[in-house]
Amino acid sequence: MTEIKIKTYNSESLIHCGVGAFSTFVHALKDRQLFIVTDKNVYNIYGNLISETFGGASVKIIPAGEKSKTVRRLTEILQAMADAGMKRGCTLIAFGGGVVGDIAGLAASLYMRGVGLVQIPTTLLSQVDSSVGGKTAVDFNDVKNLLGTFYQPEQVIVDPMFLNTLPAREIRCGLGEIIKYGALDEDIYNKLLKNSDNLYNFEFLEEITSDCIRCKAAVVLKDERDLNGIRKTLNLGHTTGHAFELYYGGKSHGEFVLIGTYYEMFIAKTLNIAGGRYYENLISLIGKVIKKIPAYDDIEQAALSAKFDKKNEEDAKISLIVPKKEGECQELVIGVEEYIKLLAECRDTVRAGI
Amino acid sequence: MTEIKIKTYNSESLIHCGVGAFSTFVHALKDRQLFIVTDKNVYNIYGNLISETFGGASVKIIPAGEKSKTVRRLTEILQAMADAGMKRGCTLIAFGGGVVGDIAGLAASLYMRGVGLVQIPTTLLSQVDSSVGGKTAVDFNDVKNLLGTFYQPEQVIVDPMFLNTLPAREIRCGLGEIIKYGALDEDIYNKLLKNSDNLYNFEFLEEITSDCIRCKAAVVLKDERDLNGIRKTLNLGHTTGHAFELYYGGKSHGEFVLIGTYYEMFIAKTLNIAGGRYYENLISLIGKVIKKIPAYDDIEQAALSAKFDKKNEEDAKISLIVPKKEGECQELVIGVEEYIKLLAECRDTVRAGI
Numbered sequence: 001m002t003e004i005k006i007k008t009y010n011s012e013s014l015i016h017c018g019v020g021a022f023s024t025f026v027h028a029l030k031d032r033q034l035f036i037v038t039d040k041n042v043y044n045i046y047g048n049l050i051s052e053t054f055g056g057a058s059v060k061i062i063p064a065g066e067k068s069k070t071v072r073r074l075t076e077i078l079q080a081m082a083d084a085g086m087k088r089g090c091t092l093i094a095f096g097g098g099v100v101g102d103i104a105g106l107a108a109s110l111y112m113r114g115v116g117l118v119q120i121p122t123t124l125l126s127q128v129d130s131s132v133g134g135k136t137a138v139d140f141n142d143v144k145n146l147l148g149t150f151y152q153p154e155q156v157i158v159d160p161m162f163l164n165t166l167p168a169r170e171i172r173c174g175l176g177e178i179i180k181y182g183a184l185d186e187d188i189y190n191k192l193l194k195n196s197d198n199l200y201n202f203e204f205l206e207e208i209t210s211d212c213i214r215c216k217a218a219v220v221l222k223d224e225r226d227l228n229g230i231r232k233t234l235n236l237g238h239t240t241g242h243a244f245e246l247y248y249g250g251k252s253h254g255e256f257v258l259i260g261t262y263y264e265m266f267i268a269k270t271l272n273i274a275g276g277r278y279y280e281n282l283i284s285l286i287g288k289v290i291k292k293i294p295a296y297d298d299i300e301q302a303a304l305s306a307k308f309d310k311k312n313e314e315d316a317k318i319s320l321i322v323p324k325k326e327g328e329c330q331e332l333v334i335g336v337e338e339y340i341k342l343l344a345e346c347r348d349t350v351r352a353g354i
Numbered sequence: 355m356t357e358i359k360i361k362t363y364n365s366e367s368l369i370h371c372g373v374g375a376f377s378t379f380v381h382a383l384k385d386r387q388l389f390i391v392t393d394k395n396v397y398n399i400y401g402n403l404i405s406e407t408f409g410g411a412s413v414k415i416i417p418a419g420e421k422s423k424t425v426r427r428l429t430e431i432l433q434a435m436a437d438a439g440m441k442r443g444c445t446l447i448a449f450g451g452g453v454v455g456d457i458a459g460l461a462a463s464l465y466m467r468g469v470g471l472v473q474i475p476t477t478l479l480s481q482v483d484s485s486v487g488g489k490t491a492v493d494f495n496d497v498k499n500l501l502g503t504f505y506q507p508e509q510v511i512v513d514p515m516f517l518n519t520l521p522a523r524e525i526r527c528g529l530g531e532i533i534k535y536g537a538l539d540e541d542i543y544n545k546l547l548k549n550s551d552n553l554y555n556f557e558f559l560e561e562i563t564s565d566c567i568r569c570k571a572a573v574v575l576k577d578e579r580d581l582n583g584i585r586k587t588l589n590l591g592h593t594t595g596h597a598f599e600l601y602y603g604g605k606s607h608g609e610f611v612l613i614g615t616y617y618e619m620f621i622a623k624t625l626n627i628a629g630g631r632y633y634e635n636l637i638s639l640i641g642k643v644i645k646k647i648p649a650y651d652d653i654e655q656a657a658l659s660a661k662f663d664k665k666n667e668e669d670a671k672i673s674l675i676v677p678k679k680e681g682e683c684q685e686l687v688i689g690v691e692e693y694i695k696l697l698a699e700c701r702d703t704v705r706a707g708i
Binding site: 008009010071075078079082083109110111112113114135137140141143145146147148149150224225226 | 362363364425429432433436437463464465466467468489491494495497499500501502503504578579580
């Protein structure tokens with residue numbers, strides 16, 4: 001089992017990572033006043049485990065999926081907390097994937113200006129990425145994560161046992177973010193290359209998960225509030241990925257991150273930022289997860305969704321984080337027109353099967 | 355003009371205090387993308403000043419009064435910000451009293467996980483207290499300030515010119531919090547005594563306002579997140595004041611704080627915590643603002659509202675901050691039954707005109 005710590009000025013976030021983490025660390029929570037947020041899918045599978053582990057604690061079950069990340073659902077959670085008589089010393093447990101973690105984290109940060117928060121991520125994506133680092137959010141006005149707070153969970157309990165019940169698509173989704181970390185960190189990159197035929201192996205996933213969390217923790221420590229540009233690097237692949245996710249939908253977030261990374265790497269290559277073996281290796285890793293990169297019709301229109309992405313401040317510019325070489329990426333700010341042109345070129349290349 | 359600074363780990367809050375603060379410091383804001391939140395009453399008086407000063411900036415006007423501190427109004431403000439195309443680099447200006455400051459501050463802390471916030475308090479209460487220190491809130495489930503965040507304004511512009519348009523009742527409301535600071539700080543206490551026939555004089559109010567802000571800033575610096583008990587002292591008079599405010603209504607928040615302080619001081623005296631000349635002086639200061647302390651019927655029922663006040667963690671106990679001697683207060687935790695009994699005794703004493 002690994003322990004990773006994110007210590008900031010007014011919080012300390014402890015991440016327990018590995019087989020047995022759940023059974024080892026939930027017991028210490030039992031004496032607290034607990035409130036559990038989960039979703040229907042997770043509750044169907046783990047309802048019994050939740051009852052056995054947390055006894056009479058109040059449980060709020062939200063519908064599964066990104067569509068639950070709304071102000072309405074958030075208000076429902078807060079109402080349920082008030083109805084259950086939660087006090088300032090209570091602890092909210094976010095038991096589920098990224099959506100549950102994001103919205104429950106926001107509820108915990110708002111209720112009485114902040115109560116205890118423990119993340120128990122049950123998907124690979126949330127284990128490897130979204131449960132760590134304190135970003136909470138709901139979607140608003142058709143913009144992903146437009147509303148939220150920075151609020152560190154006091155504990156994150158990352159137990160690979162939850163991966164056993166995940167559909168393959170959810171594993172692919174998590175691998176999307178894992179490969180993103182490969183583009184940010186040389187050690188993760190090398191480990192991914194060495195295990196490229198082994199990506200779906202659970203022991204490998206357990207190991208690489210703690211590597212990714214360690215990488216993220218180091219970034220968060222340097223830029224908790226996303227102010228100095230360092231945390232922004234975690235958005236690699238996300239500008240285009242989010243735009244496609246908004247416009248086309250139908251795939252998981254992690255898959256869109258990979259497709260976004262693919263398109264953005266094409267841009268990086270065309271502009272002579274990345275190339276050679278490093279480029280080929282990353283593309284080949286993406287290919288292990290996304291068998292067929294989509295050649296989107298209407299890509300010019302989809303690209304415009306990126307303009308409204310909140311990471312972009314200037315109307316006429318798009319900011320991309322692109323891989324450069326092993327363990328190094330850079331921010332690329334280009335005009336919207338050039339961005340659209342390059343995306344279309346990439347699409348045409350994919351379509352031609354080059 | 356006075357400048358007071360609250361520097362915490364990830365923020366610096368500058369408070370400009372004095373005649374001319376508005377005209378001096380708003381100009382530097384003009385180059386930013388601005389969004390202004392105000393209320394109907396304030397807009398009726400200062401609509402022209404807002405237009406002249408901030409030109410084409412978007413303005414969201416909410417209805418005046420505590421009833422606007424709801425999730426619904428908060429969502430409306432956030433929607434208006436999104437509709438106006440606010441970016442992460444924008445600045446929200448809270449132009450108004452405590453309600454505007456609390457709800458607009460919460461909106462600023464949530465939009466894109468936090469945008470710039472400038473408080474321009476226009477009431478004595480908000481100048482002296484609520485605009486400083488970073489507590490934001492809306493009411494929820496019939497509990498005052500149940501939802502909120504800690505979010506420091508980058509600037510607070512405290513200009514006494516706004517007091518000229520305030521009704522006398524609003525001045526009384528602010529004096530409620532000012533006398534509370536007198537019970538916390540010896541210098542403020544002495545200044546109040548020396549000017550006890552002069553409390554409504556504007557020059558005196560200007561001076562005492564910056565004293566109170568300095569006192570609050572020192573408290574906030576030691577306990578920004580209300581975690582170690584120090585910030586709790588600012589709740590002097592508030593436990594009982596909030597309970598009466600919730601149950602009886604019909605007076606301003608500051609008046610209820612004073613009435614609450616009166617009742618809680620009776621408790622402190624009965625339990626031999628405070629007494630003598632200090633006690634008499636504070637009671638006499640309260641009398642300068644509240645001519646007639648109410649002898650409430652039904653006080654046993656009203657007291658139960660305090661149980662649900664979020665400052666109280668344990669069901670069967672009530673926590674009060676009570677004045678002890680000059681510049682010193684203490685927390686008093688007593689059982690609900692004893693609390694009710696003592697409140698009723700105080701009421702009977704008031705009724706008997708003793």
